[in-house]
Amino acid sequence: MSDLLERLRGRGWRMTAQRRVVAEVLDGDHVHLTADEVHARAVGKLPEISRATVYNTLGELVSLGEILEVSTDRRAKRYDPNAHRPHHHLVCAQCGAIRDVHPTGDPLTDLPDSERFGFTVQDVEVTYRGVCPNCASA
């Protein structure tokens, strides 16, 4: 994803080997890795990269809007490179598998004014839970 690296450089990011490998790990659209999973894969390419740097870099990418944080379970946050197209998530309650889903309709329009209590509603996050075909057949 030289696209991403170019955009980041354009924003004044100092390009280091560490940031490059983190961006490489997140390349591809259908992953939802935890910080430690990102770290493990980054170590494969750059053995001396530290946990703190991975956390820092992920946080920066989130601030820049290049990746999203998703919290589908109560364990670790997951980092989602699919920040371009709005979507929600379908999670297997047994194995934790995550799929991107695109429900029809807008949940925001389903929240009437009388149910907004004066809040300025900005965003909505929908998480579907169920059992994936793999777990169902086991």
Next chain:
Amino acid sequence: MSDLLERLRGRGWRMTAQRRVVAEVLDGDHVHLTADEVHARAVGKLPEISRATVYNTLGELVSLGEILEVSTDRRAKRYDPNAHRPHHHLVCAQCGAIRDVHPTGDPLTDLPDSERFGFTVQDVEVTYRGVCPNCASA
């Protein structure tokens, strides 16, 4: 909520002073307390109650379906005594205030078969985020 205590006793719950105070703390419908907040309030009524017991009791109440776990932020789980009426949550991004909301429509029907990937979808959790009137006026 002697209702709750009666129901629990009926299910063979051994009634201890600790369980009673935890149930008392959760009495009332519009609270979403963390385990440590429940513990702090329980200590006010029964100073020697331990953290482990509060965690155990909350876990049991969740298993029994008497309260719900909600994860509106990535910090601590919150415990919701409003397990009777299905609802979702509206959270202030600034102060963390939480309101129960009842959107119209069913998000489950908004997820077409083609977006289910063979999953058996069981449940959906919707979290609205925004700014509460209090924070907006500050």
Next chain:
DNA sequence: GCTTGACTTAGACATTGTCCATTGTAGGAT
């Protein structure tokens, strides 16, 4: 090639939650 401020690092620390061995007790049996 220097210089310098931004970046990286290791590890201490914080928060939230779980686990376990020990001690205590609710509630039934006598």
Next chain:
DNA sequence: ATCCTACAATGGACAATGTCTAAGTCAAGC
């Protein structure tokens, strides 16, 4: 009323995830 015992409570160790800091390193502009 007392005893028994299975179930519950306790404190503290441990685990998982994440944050912070002080010291060292280096990318990039001059």
